[in-house]
Amino acid sequence: MEEFSRIQRLPPYVFAVVGELKMQLRRQNIDIVDFSMGNPDVPTPAHIVDKLTEAARKPVNHRYSLSKGIPNLRKAICDRYARLYNVNLDPESEAIVTMGSKEGLAHLSLAMLDPGDVVLTPDPTYPIHRYAPIIAGADVRSVPIGPGRDFFGDLTTATRQAWPKPKVLFLCYPHNPTTEVTDAAFFQKVVNFAKEHKLWVIHDLAYADLVFDGYTAPSFLQAKGALDVGVEFYTMSKSYSMPGWRVGFCLGNRRLIHALSRIKSYLDYGIFQPVQIAATVGLNGPDNCVHEICAVYRERRDRLIEGLNRAGWEVPAPKATMFVWARIPEAFRKMGSVEFSKLLLTKAHVAVSPGLGFGSYGDEYVRIALIENEHRTRQAVSGIRKLLSEADA
Numbered sequence: 001m002e003e004f005s006r007i008q009r010l011p012p013y014v015f016a017v018v019g020e021l022k023m024q025l026r027r028q029n030i031d032i033v034d035f036s037m038g039n040p041d042v043p044t045p046a047h048i049v050d051k052l053t054e055a056a057r058k059p060v061n062h063r064y065s066l067s068k069g070i071p072n073l074r075k076a077i078c079d080r081y082a083r084l085y086n087v088n089l090d091p092e093s094e095a096i097v098t099m100g101s102k103e104g105l106a107h108l109s110l111a112m113l114d115p116g117d118v119v120l121t122p123d124p125t126y127p128i129h130r131y132a133p134i135i136a137g138a139d140v141r142s143v144p145i146g147p148g149r150d151f152f153g154d155l156t157t158a159t160r161q162a163w164p165k166p167k168v169l170f171l172c173y174p175h176n177p178t179t180e181v182t183d184a185a186f187f188q189k190v191v192n193f194a195k196e197h198k199l200w201v202i203h204d205l206a207y208a209d210l211v212f213d214g215y216t217a218p219s220f221l222q223a224k225g226a227l228d229v230g231v232e233f234y235t236m237s238k239s240y241s242m243p244g245w246r247v248g249f250c251l252g253n254r255r256l257i258h259a260l261s262r263i264k265s266y267l268d269y270g271i272f273q274p275v276q277i278a279a280t281v282g283l284n285g286p287d288n289c290v291h292e293i294c295a296v297y298r299e300r301r302d303r304l305i306e307g308l309n310r311a312g313w314e315v316p317a318p319k320a321t322m323f324v325w326a327r328i329p330e331a332f333r334k335m336g337s338v339e340f341s342k343l344l345l346t347k348a349h350v351a352v353s354p355g356l357g358f359g360s361y362g363d364e365y366v367r368i369a370l371i372e373n374e375h376r377t378r379q380a381v382s383g384i385r386k387l388l389s390e391a392d393a
Helices: 014-027 046-056 071-085 100-112 127-135 151-161 184-197 254-267 273-284 288-310 330-335 337-348 374-392
Strands: 095-098 118-123 139-144 168-171 200-204 230-235 248-252 323-327 365-369
Touching: 014 337, 046 273, 071 095, 071 248, 071 273, 095 100, 095 254, 100 127, 100 200, 100 230, 100 248, 100 254, 118 127, 118 151, 127 139, 127 168, 139 151, 151 184, 168 184, 184 200, 230 254, 248 254, 288 323, 288 374, 330 337, 330 374, 337 365, 337 374
Parallel strands: 118 139, 118 168, 168 200, 200 230
Antiparallel strands: 095 248, 230 248, 323 365
């Protein structure tokens, strides 16, 4: 049968290679410490769960909701932006609720992009930043990021070389997968660049609150003129440990918010209303639970980094996100990230994400998600230490 053209544009999923091997080993009753998926394991705060169960018992909440989100939830996220970032947003025209940021990014791409439009994305980057535009029919050009790179130099080169001229720039800071962080001055340069080159900017702030060692992540919308050129996505998945609840937001430029609202009105009726009510309580409540969740990831980061460095794998401690972006040890680097990830699975019984899955510039790295407890982390480090010592022998 003839393949559908849109599906043909999607390459084989790199992570599936490691995923299949992981399943094969588990069928052999081999215990795998799984750091491969950024799937938070910390329970959702109790007061949010309690509100969900209370709201779910009321039949009035069982009906269709609003595709753009209930007014109180949109007001709550705007209040949070005013409180934390001193950014004032109109809940009616500058905020919309999405089913996690991933759905919102995909549908905004469908609303904005035509076949042949050019989109700029970092390389490496979280896959949806690349594949949402591809699914919409756009062409993607890479902007390399990482140690020793001049981002704005590379961005200027990519913009000049692209034809037609780029329409959209995707960004994500704190960054998944590289854990790179930035500051307010960076976003001001982004806004200035976007205005000069007539670019829309879509910023993914998924890791806004998972920050360590005194670092505070700025919002793109804090930059002067940001509302003229773009939007920002925020999600409760990581900050409030609500990944399965699928509560996210798109905030910023009225034209883009209207476009996303319009397309979503044809596609869905919004999130189950009790979930939205519970999310509202979470956003309006004290941030103690957010800080406690962040502390869990900081402790895991410290334990893993300490263990890896003791084992001979020198990895810097990230200042943000729930990941460690680890350059493959030199003795194994020529293998590339897929083969090294397979080696970790078969020899150390540890699953990680190959950097190639995030872009060609990630192939010397693997991404390790901080989703295992202290005991399991020690078990993983022990297996890795054994693998590295055998290589040195």
